[in-house]
Amino acid sequence: MSQPMEIAGQSFLPGQAAVAAQSSQPFPQACLTPMDPAAALLASDIGSQLQTIPAAAAALASAQLNQQQQQQQHVQQQLTSTPQPGPVPSAAPATTAVLSVKNELLCDPLASLQLGLGAGLSSLQGAGAPVGGAGPSAPDLHKALVPIPADTLDPEAAAVALTARMTAAGASIIFEKALTASDVSGGGRVVVPKSVAEQYFPRLDQPSGVTISAADLDGRSYTFKWRFWVNNSSRMYLLEGAGELHRNYGLEVGDVMVFAQKPDGSLVVAGRIAIKSDLLKKAPAKRPTAASAASGGSGGGGGGGGGQTSRYRDSRGARGPPPPPPRSQQQPATTTAPAGVEGGGVAPPPLPAAAAAAAAAANTVAAAAADSYAPPRGRKRKTFFPPTPHVSNPGFRALGDEGTSMAILEMEAPSDGIFRAVVTQHLLTVPPALGVALARNNRWTATLDVAGETYQAFFDTRDDAMEALAAAGASP
DNA sequence: AGCCATGCACCG
DNA sequence: CGGTGCATGGCT
Structure with missing residues (x-):
């Protein structure tokens, strides 16, 4: 697994970036941490899709939100606790595969799944979503396709589509940068958050x-x-030369530059017009002109500020919704998790598993509906994407296979009663035998095997687990 | 105290 | 004069 790879004419060892220039620098270990492709589907994105999908898929999606949330927290922890390259944690009980999406824009959804985690897609359980019963079998849930608006003129839809395409291409979104005035004006000199x-x-x-x-x-x-740049005693990171990309995507201030990474480590970029959730930013910092006029002196521009500034979506942003919005946007779609999923990532109300899942789905749908209302400024895409068949030029080194799915490792699956495919590779913990068992944290785990793949779900009570297994057509 | 957007001096 | 690097200072 530590075999040198050749990318763009240069060879790189795992842990290194494929820098085209002469000086190739090693990536911090954390760089190798791919994000769960599911995380690419943002709360808002999923939300808007939910409006047209069956409860089953909705439940799945909502579950993934949990996953995403937890993952982000995990990444965040890593971020703060291990600044320097260090062994990345491993081992996880279960994980969720990518939510497949059907759209003409997309490639084979199944392919994306395989690219994503190499594992099957999770399935559902319970009354609302029969598994193995009359409904589709777990593996067939791949086909629980989620329609995505084909109308890319709608920024919201375009954003969803972009994310989906990223996912379909097997790319995990690293972060998104809402372009500031200086990002755009500075000839494509984009400031990248230090973290x-x-x-x-x-x-x-x-x-x-x-x-x-x-x-x-x-x-x-x-x-x-x-x-x-050396700034004070710290650094300020810049990505220069993004002008072309900005032009290609017609990006303006407020629009978003998306960074993603493929499993092979290559960097994927894209841009999209700002959508409502991007506007989640804070009020315009200040009025530079007046101030500068008065001072008449040196620099000091204006506007942004520390971690605040642009609302780039990453593993952070776990901020509660700003003061004003009383009810509508309790789901800061952008960077946060679905409503109700905060710390533990456990379903809020102690309901029967199936009910909980359904409720979660319903909530998400409701939130999505509310969220998808107020359209952003109606701006249409003004650039086009002439098909330019070209082999991508990997910029980042490939991940060692040991890196695959690291980000989601150690993540605790929520006891939401939703079955997820268990990734059996790279796990320290061997999937338990089929049936119901008491897992860590006093949670009950239902495990079943479908077409050779292991699926697992967590519950608060044994009865729920049993019931779920039964509903899934299995028995302990 | 750190972070980052930006103004602006400086350099070609 | 446009691009580059730095220093400032708003903001968290």
Whole structure:
């Protein structure tokens, strides 16, 4: 697994970035941590899709939100606890596969699933979503397709589609940067949050930085300069040369630049017009002009501020909704989790598993409905994507196979009663025998095997677990 | 105290 | 004059 790989004419060892330039710097270990492709589907994205999918798929989606939430927390912890490269934790009880999406824009959804985790898609249980019974068998839930609006003129839909395409391409979104005025005006000189920079981008030893390449989903390749400025005693990271991408996607201030990474480590970039959830930003910092006029002196511009500033979605942003919005947007779709899923990521109300799942789905749908209302400023795509068949030019090194699914490891599955495919590779814990058993944290685990794949769900009570197994057509 | 958007000096 | 690097200061 530590075999040198050749990318773009250069060889890289696992843990290194494929920097096109002469100086290739190793990635911090954390860079190798891929995010669960499911995480690519944002709360809001999933939400808007839920409106048209069956309860079964809805439940699945909502469950994934939990997963995503927890994963983000996990990543966040890693971020704060292990600043430097270090062995990444391993072992996880279960994981969720990617939510498949059907759209003409997409490739084979099944393919994306395999790219994603190499595991089957999770299935559902319970009354609302028969598994193994009259309904589709677990593996067939792949076909519980989720329609995505084909109307890319709608920014919301376009955002969803983009995310879906990223997922379909097997790319995990690293973060998104809402472009600031200086990001756009500065000739494609995009400031990258330090935390993200040091987690996912090549480590830099010199301010001059390195050249990295990337590709978008349309096959176009880009070359960026990855560098940093010494700011105070810290660093300020910049990605230069994003002008072309900005033009290709018609990005303006407020729009979003999306960074993702494929399993092979290559960097995938894209852009999309801002949507409502992107506007979640804070009030315009201040009025620079007046101030600067008065001071008449040195720099000090204006606007942004620390971690605040742009609302880039990453593993953070776990901020509660700002003061004003009383009820509608309790689901800060952007970076946070679905309503009710905070710390533990456990279903809020102690309901029977099936009911809980259904309720969660319902909530999500409701939230989505409310959320999808107020359309963003109606701006249409003004750029086009001429098909440019081109082999992508990997910019980032591939992940060692040991890295696959690391991000979701150690993550605790919620006791939401939803069956998820269990990834059996790379796990320290061997999937338990089929049936119902008491798992850690006083939770009951129902395990079943479908077509050779192991599925697991967690419950608060044994009865729930038993019931779920029965509903799934299995028996302990 | 750190982070980052931005103003602006400086350099070609 | 446009691009580059730095220093400032708003904001968390």
